[in-house]
Amino acid sequence: MSDTNTPDIVYTKVDEAPELASASLLPIIRTFAAAAGVTVGTRDISLAGRIIAAFPEQLTEAQRQTDDLAVLGELVKSPEANVIKLPNISASVPQLVAALKELQSQGFDLPDYPENPQTDAEKATRARFDAIKGSAVNPVLREGNSDRRAAVAVKNYAMANPHSMGKWSPDSKTHVSTMSAGDFRSNEQSSTLTAAQAGDARIELVGRDGSVTVLKDSVNYPAGTVVDTTFMSARALSAFLAEQVAATKEAGILFSIHLKATMMKVSDPILFGHAVTAFVGPVFEKYGDKLKAAGANPNAGLADLHARVAGMPEKDEIEAEIAAVMAERPPLYMVNSDKGITNLHVPSDVIIDASLPALIRAGGKGWGPDGTEADANCVIPDSSYASVYDAAIEDCKANGAIDPATVGTVQNVGLMAQKAEEYGSHPTTFEVPHAGMVRVVLANGDILSEHEVEAGDIWRAASSRKAPIEDWVQLAIDRQAAENCQAIFWLDETRAHDAQLIAHVKPLLEAAGVTDRFRILPPREATHVSFETIRKGETSIAVTGNVLRDYLTDLFPILELGTSAKMLSIVKLMNGGGMFETGAGGSAPKHVQQLMEENHLRWDSLGEFCALGESLKYLATVKNNAKAKVLGEAVELATQQVLDNDRSPSRRVGQPDNRDSHFYFALYWAQALATQTEDTELSAHFAPLAKALTENEAAIVADLAAAQGSPADTGGYYHPEPAKVSSVMRPSETLNKIIG
Numbered sequence: 001m002s003d004t005n006t007p008d009i010v011y012t013k014v015d016e017a018p019e020l021a022s023a024s025l026l027p028i029i030r031t032f033a034a035a036a037g038v039t040v041g042t043r044d045i046s047l048a049g050r051i052i053a054a055f056p057e058q059l060t061e062a063q064r065q066t067d068d069l070a071v072l073g074e075l076v077k078s079p080e081a082n083v084i085k086l087p088n089i090s091a092s093v094p095q096l097v098a099a100l101k102e103l104q105s106q107g108f109d110l111p112d113y114p115e116n117p118q119t120d121a122e123k124a125t126r127a128r129f130d131a132i133k134g135s136a137v138n139p140v141l142r143e144g145n146s147d148r149r150a151a152v153a154v155k156n157y158a159m160a161n162p163h164s165m166g167k168w169s170p171d172s173k174t175h176v177s178t179m180s181a182g183d184f185r186s187n188e189q190s191s192t193l194t195a196a197q198a199g200d201a202r203i204e205l206v207g208r209d210g211s212v213t214v215l216k217d218s219v220n221y222p223a224g225t226v227v228d229t230t231f232m233s234a235r236a237l238s239a240f241l242a243e244q245v246a247a248t249k250e251a252g253i254l255f256s257i258h259l260k261a262t263m264m265k266v267s268d269p270i271l272f273g274h275a276v277t278a279f280v281g282p283v284f285e286k287y288g289d290k291l292k293a294a295g296a297n298p299n300a301g302l303a304d305l306h307a308r309v310a311g312m313p314e315k316d317e318i319e320a321e322i323a324a325v326m327a328e329r330p331p332l333y334m335v336n337s338d339k340g341i342t343n344l345h346v347p348s349d350v351i352i353d354a355s356l357p358a359l360i361r362a363g364g365k366g367w368g369p370d371g372t373e374a375d376a377n378c379v380i381p382d383s384s385y386a387s388v389y390d391a392a393i394e395d396c397k398a399n400g401a402i403d404p405a406t407v408g409t410v411q412n413v414g415l416m417a418q419k420a421e422e423y424g425s426h427p428t429t430f431e432v433p434h435a436g437m438v439r440v441v442l443a444n445g446d447i448l449s450e451h452e453v454e455a456g457d458i459w460r461a462a463s464s465r466k467a468p469i470e471d472w473v474q475l476a477i478d479r480q481a482a483e484n485c486q487a488i489f490w491l492d493e494t495r496a497h498d499a500q501l502i503a504h505v506k507p508l509l510e511a512a513g514v515t516d517r518f519r520i521l522p523p524r525e526a527t528h529v530s531f532e533t534i535r536k537g538e539t540s541i542a543v544t545g546n547v548l549r550d551y552l553t554d555l556f557p558i559l560e561l562g563t564s565a566k567m568l569s570i571v572k573l574m575n576g577g578g579m580f581e582t583g584a585g586g587s588a589p590k591h592v593q594q595l596m597e598e599n600h601l602r603w604d605s606l607g608e609f610c611a612l613g614e615s616l617k618y619l620a621t622v623k624n625n626a627k628a629k630v631l632g633e634a635v636e637l638a639t640q641q642v643l644d645n646d647r648s649p650s651r652r653v654g655q656p657d658n659r660d661s662h663f664y665f666a667l668y669w670a671q672a673l674a675t676q677t678e679d680t681e682l683s684a685h686f687a688p689l690a691k692a693l694t695e696n697e698a699a700i701v702a703d704l705a706a707a708q709g710s711p712a713d714t715g716g717y718y719h720p721e722p723a724k725v726s727s728v729m730r731p732s733e734t735l736n737k738i739i740g
């Protein structure tokens with residue numbers, strides 16, 4: 001249950017691995033925080049929690065949940081906000097349906113997901129689900145811009161303990177392929193709205209017969225908003241994918257497609273579906289009506305196709321046809337070759353910010369269907385940001401893998417607030433129903449943009465508001481001043497949107513008298529320069545838009561630190577208040593699988609430790625709570641100790657895991673508090689706790705080790721039972737007694 005009064009710190013309840021970790025870590029945090037009079041509440045933004053909150057009338061009183069996302073959405077607009085935000089699932093349709101099935105099996109009387117809504121009631125139900133789908137949480141909570149970097153201690157540790165890196169060969173055949181026409185970048189139009197143009201705009205499709213279909217009414221654009229409109233041509237995309245399938249086969253390498261099918265919940269699942277069609281299109285042609293009747297849809301991926309076919313009378317025949325068609329295609333890059341899960345199985349596995357850095361770290365290698373590593377054609381249909389990965393791969397081919405022992409670091413300042421750019425574009429993205437012209441009509445009647453489109457094209461509008469842009473530039477100025485290092489705006493004056501941003505950025509830098517401290521470079525050149533800089537062991541700040549914020553804060557950390565889980569991720573909220581995100585990655589479904597199979601959780605909570613330290617120090621300043629400051633500083637010392645003493649979780653069963661790392665975090669935190677001299681009340685309070693933890697180390701570690709090795713029952717995947725999770729994640733009675 002959520003708290004009704006706003007606590008000092010709100011810790012989010014999420015999904016998968018980080019949520020399992022919370023079952024062990026949160027009791028520790030609460031106990032320690034209480035000593036400083038700091039309350040720590042929770043708000044549920046998990047996928048299951050959001051589904052439950054969306055259908056109150058279907059549920060019993062006991063099952064109902066408040067709409068915590070809405071509550072948090074308000075909180076982050078107030079100066080009171082102090083939120084620790086863990087990664088949550090941005091659900092693809094298969095994930096949403098799986099969560100729903102689980103809830104139904106637990107007795108929640110929820111409606112099925114209407115795959116093909118016909119009646120008004122079905123359409124209304126579908127609309128409720130669509131609001132839960134994809135990246136539905138982050139854009140609501142991110143009411144500030146993003147400051148992501150590795151804490152100095154974390155970076156030093158990574159240099160002293162370099163992770164493994166694959167070897168790059170200059171004649172690696174791995175490369176990036178992207179479209180040169182007809183894509184989002186090529187079709188983009190962008191303008192900054194004047195005061196006269198501000199207000200409610202309308203997006204409409206004018207058919208070739210002159211009919212007007214309103215796609216979206218009342219899209220509010222305040223003055224000074226940069227509005228981009230563009231579309232992906234379905235025809236150009238299909239032709240491009242067919243070419244790439246053929247070229248990959250010819251080159252004898254793996255075919256891989258990299259999209260953001262979770263966050264870009266409207267556009268990218270359709271792009272993914274085109275890739276599925278590029279492989280098994282002939283099967284859909286041959287069995288079109290039958291497959292359709294069985295509910296098959298290429299956008300849901302190959303796993304869904306196989307599952308639907310399994311229930312059809314023509315099962316054997318269709319499976320044989322699929323196998324025959326696939327035999328003619330190039331081998332697919334695998335998400336999990338042991339389990340036969342391909343790149344085209346499930347859209348939510350196609351997450352470019354995680355997939356490409358892993359491939360680059362591995363020396364340009366992906367896993368093939370035969371379980372061996374191979375070079376890959378990395379297909380990134382839209383060319384807006386593909387050049388970053390292309391340049392990174394070129395750099396590694398020319399200069400070899402990055403050396404984590406000597407490499408510098410790329411920090412990020414990202415434009416993110418108020419649903420900036422593409423990541424806020426879902427409500428204004430449409431799969432075009434019929435040919436015509438999509439145009440945006442502004443409040444004063446001006447036509448902002450016009451695009452000739454065909455049926456199936458994906459049209460979208462994205463916006464970046466003036467205040468967030470100004471705040472972002474100021475954050476860049478502040479961060480550059482703090483680091484006194486190279487800082488680059490990754491903007492390309494030949495791209496419509498970037499040209500508008502440059503027109504905002506330049507005068508702001510001039511007015512602040514700091515023009516000479518920044519460079520403005522297109523993403524490809526910025527990547528080259530940044531690699532050059534970090535190869536010299538130096539620091540560079542990448543000042544980017546929202547998409548590159550996401551991509552770069554996985555790419556560079558994964559190369560520099562081996563993971564993005566250890567990132568410091570601060571969101572300075574625009575109305576005051578702070579949100580502290582943990583790490584820069586996701587909710588690691590693979591880790592949950594391992595816990596369920598062998599009761600070992602390799603999730604690293606270092607991101608949570610970093611966020612907690614920042615959150616407490618922030619609280620100390622805004623609430624003038626000196627004890628919170630001591631607590632926060634002790635968190636930093638404890639985090640350093642966890643690193644120095646190698647107390648981070650190991651990957652393999654039988655070795656220390658997430659729970660051990662939490663025990664040591666508590667031990668070092670208590671010791672730091674007991675020995676500090678700034679606040680004697682706190683040192684007196686924590687001395688016995690530190691003593692008890694120290695004395696019981698061996699017993700606690702033995703309890704934790706004994707818990708591992710056999711399957712763990714959490715009572716659910718998306719909606720586990722709290723008592724079961726707690727017993728799995730807190731197996732040491734000795735530790736539990738001490739923590740209380």
Ligand SMILES: NC(=O)C1=CN([C@@H]2O[C@H](COP(=O)(O)OP(=O)(O)OC[C@H]3O[C@@H](n4cnc5c(N)ncnc54)[C@H](OP(=O)(O)O)[C@@H]3O)[C@@H](O)[C@H]2O)C=CC1
Pocket residue numbers: 086087088089090091138262348351354563564565583584585586587588589590591602603604605607
């Ligand atoms: N901020 C947010 O809310 C975000 C949410 N997501 C969501 O997360 C889910 C999974 O996304 P995906 O792209 O697979 O990315 P993940 O970051 O969850 O997983 C990729 C890999 O990164 C490693 N990893 C990530 N975090 C940790 C950690 N704390 N400790 C140890 N290893 C870690 C793991 O590698 P290994 O298995 O080798 O140990 C993991 O398999 C999706 O549902 C997505 O929508 C994704 C990004 C951000």
Ligand SMILES: O=C(O)CCC(=O)C(=O)O
Pocket residue numbers: 090134135136138139262263353549550553584585
């Ligand atoms: O919101 C999401 O879907 C993912 C966010 C993400 O990947 C990030 O912020 O790094």
Ligand SMILES: [Mg+2]
Pocket residue numbers: 353550551554584585
């Ligand atoms: Mg990301």
